[in-house]
Amino acid sequence: MEQERRFDEERILNMKTNQYSGFHKLTMEQRAAEVAEFSGLTEEEIGRLTNPGALTNEVADHVIENVIGTYQLPVGVAMNFLINGKEYVIPMVLEEASVVAAASNAAKMARAAGGFTTSYTGNIMIAQVQCIGVANPYFARQNILHHKEEILAIANEKDPVLVKLTGGAKDLEVRIVDSQIGPMVVTHLLVDTGDAMGANAVNTMAEAVAPTIEQLTGGTVKLRILSNLADHRLARATATFTKEAIGGEDVVDGVVAAYAFAAADPYRAATSNKGIMNGIDPVVVATGNDWRGMEAGVHSYCSRGDHYTSLTRWEKDADGNLTGSIELPTPVGLVGGATKIHPAAQACVKILGVKTAAELAQVIAAVGLAQNFAAMRALATDGIQKGHMKLHARNLATVAGATPEQLDAVVAKMVADKKVSVDYAKEILAGMQ
Structure with missing residues (x-):
């Protein structure tokens, strides 16, 4: 009880910053309440995200043709982002495990050297x-x-x-x-x-x-x-990750080597850039923008030279720290389209706190750089699967029928035995019963 009390006190002290300690340990309801507090959301606005059916059939029927219903995806929030000296909570809409956690962790590491610096060429x-x-x-x-x-x-x-x-x-x-x-x-x-x-x-x-x-x-x-190759509408972001914050100079060298592979080889670049879009697309979707246009523009932009290449660049500075940069077309807006039609998109824009298309574009660039760093660092250290498979195991355990009380034990067993599958989850559950 004493530990819980101290945690609650620390959480209350951090309520107006995006550096929440143990945010993932909260219940969904507590997380929503904290985000509402940070962003100034009304009860109605947070309800658009927490209550199923925010996009009514009546509204959906006017968005596209031949509507038969609606489809839901999870809304998560990435924490710890410091962009041009301002703190952001980043709403992300997607179905892939580990993305939100990876972005949050990368943003936390970037803060040691001042977070992300961004700029924009215009609309x-x-x-x-x-x-x-x-x-x-x-x-x-x-x-x-x-x-x-x-x-x-x-x-x-x-x-x-x-x-x-x-x-x-x-x-x-x-x-x-x-x-x-x-x-x-x-x-x-x-x-x-x-x-x-x-x-x-x-x-x-x-x-x-x-x-x-x-x-x-x-x-x-x-x-x-x-x-959609909006090369007059570019967002740029840079960040320095100190060698101490990310695990040493060997990790820096590993990330640079992974980048060199992506820069030289289109087969690696395709997967590396997909990882970048893992961060970008969820923000674009959350704010009601066109993620397909974003994808088309980004991949075209990466193909301007003699071969398809990496969207980001990673280098080691004179002090042995890792420096990253990204530049990409950002055809996004805050006026018109689903941004004004979809009630959940309106709530996500308020959580993000952006006031202009320029600000939104720069946030998107920073998230893309953070997501790429997280993937590159994982590849340079434990490999991409260690963190990803633990979260993937939770999905499979849920599919297998694990209750919330059984979930952690089933996941731990699957990861320890390196057998992550629905069938094995069911076998574990049968043994527990």
Whole structure:
């Protein structure tokens, strides 16, 4: 009882920080209460996450077509994140075990050197206008650029509200793309979409300028659509992990060696980047953003050179500490889409405490870097399976029918015997009965 009392006192003292001691030991109800306290959630708002059915059938029926019901995933929170000197509790929606714990642990280790530092290049999305059948594509390219201000004005007429909010079409790029049907003249409208992801805005603008581009080129406009390779909308994050915080200089060298493999080999890079997206996608989903667009942009960004490569970079500094960096397209927003429709997404945004798309993008970058560090460190030390399989064993034991009282014993037995399967869990349960 005395130990429990001290734990409760410590938890109360830490209530307004994301460095909770023993947060995972709390019940679901206690965790929800702590997050509500930290984030200032109302009882109704926390209920959107804790009570099944926050997304009603009536709302769901207006989100996509042919709706027959809804589907739930767990909402967890990653702790310990310090980003640009600000503390964040990170909501994550996913089904894979060990991800939330790994991100939290990585963020805790990063705090020893000040946490994560991030920056952002701006809310610029690209609208592509494809023009084919142009007899003199290089001349046509220059002609489009000569009429840049006219084209931008036509685009901005379609969204005066966005322009009033300092957004709108800001610039043009024109590329000649060789293809199997001949050269294409591809115009990029660079549009500041503000705090929206901006797909509808940029698509509308692309449609509007198409006739003018046809007149200027003598060709035929075909596709008029955004690009998910949002390389003018980049979020960046860096962090230093001291050798003392992560287990010594041998661990630093191990992470750098693991990164070198991913940087050189697309087969390793694919799995390494998947691990990064293990952290990024759950935040994107939690906030009601398009995780498929995020995936497409990230993997395209990693393919710009002569081969597909790692999204992150890991190096050892002059003091022997590990330094990590990440740069990625972040086509996310806080205005429109599921962010405003899904009640649980609204609650998750409030937990995160972000006020702009720029802030959300930078948080996403920091989480991706943390997740990659956690995986790299595990590979460089005990291997990825040690922590993952213990959590995986809990899932399988639950499937096998273990009660909450039996769960820890069944998991411990499976891990100790290195036999993690539903059948073995059932065998253990039969022996216990």
